[in-house]
Amino acid sequence: MSTPSIPRNTHVGWIRAALAGLLSVCIGLAIGQLVASLRNKATSPVLAVGEAVIDRTPTPLKDWAIQHFGSNDKLVLLSSVTLGVLILAIVAGLLARRMLLLGAALLVVMLVVAGYAVLSRPYGSVGQLLPTVAAGVVGVIALVVLMALAGDATAAGLLQKVRALLPNASKNDGEGVRASRRSFIIGSTTTAVLAAIGAYSAQRINDAKSALGIKLPAARTPAPAIPVGLDTKVPGITPLRTPNGSFYRVDTELSTPTLDADSWELHIDGDVENPYKISYSDLIDMGLEEQNITITCVSNPVGGPYAGGATWRGVSTAKLLAKAKVRNPERPDLQVLSTSFDGFTISTPLGALTDNRGALLAVGMNGEPLPRAHGFPARLVTPGLYGMCGCTKWITRMTVTTFADKKAYWTQRGWGTAVKIKPTARIDVPGSLATVPAGKVTAGGIAWAQGEGVVKVQISLDNGPWTDAMMGPDVNVDYWRQWAYVIPNVKSGQHTLQARVIYGDNQQQSTTSAPVFPDGSSGIEQRVFLVS
Template sequence: MPAWAGALAGLAAGAVALGLAQLVAGLAGPETSPVVAVGDGAVDLTPAPVKDFAIRTFGENDKTVLVGGVLVVLALVAALIGVLARRRVAYGVAGLAVFAAVGVAAVVTRPSASAVDALPTVLGALAGVWTLTWLLRRATTRPQPAPADAPSPGAAPAGASSAASSAASSAASSSGAAAGASPQGEGVERPAVMRAGGEQATGFDRRRLLTGVAGGVVVAGAAAALGRELGGRQAVDTARVGVALPRPATPAKPVPAGADLRINGLSSFITRNQDFYRVDTALVVPQVSPADWRLRIHGLVDRPVELTYADLLKLPLTEADVTLTCVSNEVGGEYAGNARWLGVRMPDLLRRAGVRSGADMLLSTSADGFTCGTPVDVVMDGRDALFAIAMNGEPLPVEHGFPVRQVVPGLYGYVSATKWVVDVKVTRFDQDEAYWTPRGWSARGPIKTQSRIDVPKAGASLKAGRVTIAGVAWAQHKGVDAVEVRVDGGAWRQARLADVPSPDTWRQWSLDWDATPGSHTLEVRATDTTGYTQTDRKAPPAPDGATGWHAITVEVS
């Protein structure tokens, strides 16, 4: 069998293994999928600079690229296993066993995992072993035995005289004797279709291999598709649509008429749900049914609290406009968005639990095991920190944390905005660490005052004359007091500011510029209500947020 055939058989076996594992994971839970578990493990083990590079390079597609990379590696390994199995099937079985061991280790080391969670990987590996063995056997053919009345390869042709046959026999006998052959014929040359012990030789059947591989691919694809359907997305989406949002006890202030300057290309004051950025560690979006959701508040409290989703909806709800920002956002980046959130105020539930003296951190945990640490004093200082259930007038989108997530104005998301939150441990920073802290990021993460230019775009070609420069600036829970723009390093000019309902949102700004022909550099900086003006010192996002002035270059003709 040629090497390509073995590789093809290995690929098909690997596909069947992953397809069946996905099917079983659809019943057991998407987090039990070996691909997801290995991908999550890769995320956890990847150094922070590599994560930063992935986010900068691929943006919100970083998870798709990672899963694709995992699948490519698995495909290469499966092909190698198939090539080795040509020599001996035991090599293929051993390779698939190692394959499965890696998947099992990744699955069972996830938070709150159990031994049963390894079942999809084990069953998938067994299916892969059977498929590989079957394909190799299917591609190997054995010649049919010749009919009893057919002449043997060395027989004389019909009609030959017995004398000739006798002479030939005598000559062969003499030759054998001269060569020292034994009377049993051990020195006689065997026909090409015979092996020692009378075994028939095997051959390669390309057609049977290809049809077998095609069947395996169909089975793998069907199993994976069915597994996705069984994964619960449809049920959770249906439950989400069925949620009736209560009216807020504390509605948000009306958005001022002048909050949106309505300039073409400028980020709108409210970011649509489908346009809101998404940065998290979840390779597969957790599917959490509101009927099964529970929130537990415990740790350094006097009275541990546990709530169902129905309990949460019965509590007084607060509505607030809050801009969220990711710490991975580069200067001028797009990982910021503003939305109207609805939820229960976090301080209300913490007071119900009774936070003990000395506690300074809330270690919140997502349904997929992600954790973040939020400073207690920030949550309790009067800002609209929420266990949010809705976003822009509808239940949270599943990818943005349905059924419940955290929203805390003024803190980067990695220390505050836990999606799919199910557990809050009241603790101390010197006793617990959240996910990103041991990976080199700051423990507290206050948002830095920032601004960016949305209009015109970097590298734009403009006509000489009056040009509008516009963008957004943010300093959550402090508020933006001024925005300045300069051209080609000249004097700073004050931009016109849009109205805002609170200091927790970003603020639009604009400036008219009389553009002259040539290449020009535009820069922007913001000053918040504390009097702090953005520094021009450039710093990367790690460990506590990027700094510097956003600058773009345009061409005017």
């Protein structure tokens, strides 16, 4: 008995058409993500488009996103890209309702855009297009099948012709496709389940790849132990050492890279007499040292959270560059252009990586292997410079050149070069607009002045006189320092608290207010709180 064919003039409802477009793209993206997870997850169509959007986003908009969304800026961007794709998917379904070719054409256009995004990345090659092609092929096939099940005559006819061409097809195989409300529900549900399985499998594969399974040897030159801080006495202030899971992350990667230590290499070249490359195991065998260093992001606003103190373990960059034998190292215009695995670049003055400040090519953080989110297998950590000038994550190359010859990623976008971290004091407690009881009010926070050292922190209540706060332990000149002060007899009402750092040779923190662009924020933090 033959399967009844679909009438040629069957009209597909717009809800079914929209759902067909949406589900076809969902399963396409899931399969693309799954294929990418087996190869290189950065080649996932959505991630590739997201990375391309990041590269083309104006600097002021990036700053706005970081300031408003913080470390969730990537999630917001990725969600926005995904939402845009899903809206186009619905449009494709509605177009297919009028003409199947138009809906399929929109899916192909989306495929071409994603493919261009993949090819525009530094790792881009024809071979890296496989996830995008897989997503496109599966998406188009799913659209045709779902539209046929929804009652579209053109889609049904196309499937009938394909079925008739299959080997060992019976004479009835090309006669028709069953279309009904029940068939569409079953087909849609099946597509959704397969999409969910594909996405879940891709995530599980990526999670498995994220497991490090590496144990670092002890440092030959260990850092002094971090002392007990004021955070044990003053609730709410920042811990003296930032746990790895709480350490801020600001970079251009939409997903955490999963580089393999066994295949990773660092190339050191450029204006050197002895260019060479070194493997992860050879790097470890050079002998590790530790430094307690606080690093800060240039995007950190006054009072912002993008700073962290940690114990870093790695190899001295001075030792690595000495082996390369830099030509004319005294030249002031020399830089090291460090390159990440995906082509992202950072400019660091050669002197900052070869002087006695203790810059590291770090492989460990707080006694553990460097987390993937913070640069595994290796990253630069340069005391005294903002992250955009000396903290390249997932580093694969260090090229000695001049600032004039090569411009780094952020330099091309108008940010400064060789920008020193500006000294500042941050207020952690009381919280902004927090309500506290009248009487004694405990204030506290953290301050940094990398390269100079924090001498003391002073506070002022309601523009009153500046008063010295109690200081926490002094780790070193490149590490931040906690402070606290109990303000007596605070009466009910609204109050304003200010804090400033005194650093180095009794220098005062700048009072000049400046935004983060182009060389870091400055100014005195003011915290408004309420007393009941």
